[in-house]
Amino acid sequence: MGLGQYTDDISLTRQTFAAFARSTVANGQIKKIDALRAEKMPSILAIFTGEDFLDVVGNPAGWLINSRDGEPMKEPKRPVLAQGKVRHVGDAFAAVIAETEEQARDAIDALDVEIDKLPAVIDMKSALKPGNALVHDEIETNQCFD
Amino acid sequence: MINVKMTVNGKPASGSVEGRTLLVDFLRNSLNLTGTHVGCDTSQCGACTVHVNSKAVKACTIFAADADKSDIKTIEGQANKDGSLNFIQQAFQDYHGLQCGFCTPGMVMVAVELLKSNPKPTEAEIRNYLDGNICRCTGYHNIVKSIMAASGQDVSAIAA
């Protein structure tokens, strides 16, 4: 068998490929994403960073929950590509579209990136302690709802 | 480029690959055997599991060039000769061992290996053996149940 058709199984003529640059730190300030060298590589069609999506709303939460007192949960923006900060290991901060997957990945490797590592919280209890690192600064707490 | 030759599901296959081409990409992109899935880029999910010389291997962890002259079996080669599902695949169907089905090829390939060496595994042995396979739909109970059923054991005590 193995004849299912998942998205990654589809192959079309002149299909293009995306590759993503992902954070290796749990919390960090993006200082620089320089695509000058990557742009000039063969078959690169487009390079995006969070800055290209400032006008686009973030990924919405599919299921909104209210706190016990009826207050709606805090919903951070969750941009499609990180803007300003990376918020978890694996957070995507740049995307390359190229004619082949390999070329897309090579261009990702050629990005000149500077990310300043910031303190992070890695367990729920310390995430709730006042003064510890915030995942979303604008929300001023790591608690989504009570 | 490197020329590679292997036996895939009993048939000769060959192609030319880059040094960095992974076995899973060779199977999927060059041989068009897209039943073997890529579920992660960290070698954690096991969706890419195939057999290399009768051993279950995550096909994203070896280079196609390193699989030169190997005997490879993928999910496409698991059905019975008449095209019907093999006993493990059939058990997955009968016991709802899949939801979206994305992890299933890997689960089946691991189960085939397990039942070869241990035809009547306990529930704990099955869970332990599936350590390297992640089901994003989290359908583990029924996956374990399917494998137990495939080995001819009573599954009524396993949680649904």
Ligand code: FES
């Ligand atoms: S794709 Fe090989 S382990 Fe996930």
Ligand code: FES
């Ligand atoms: S059935 Fe969906 S990932 Fe396992």
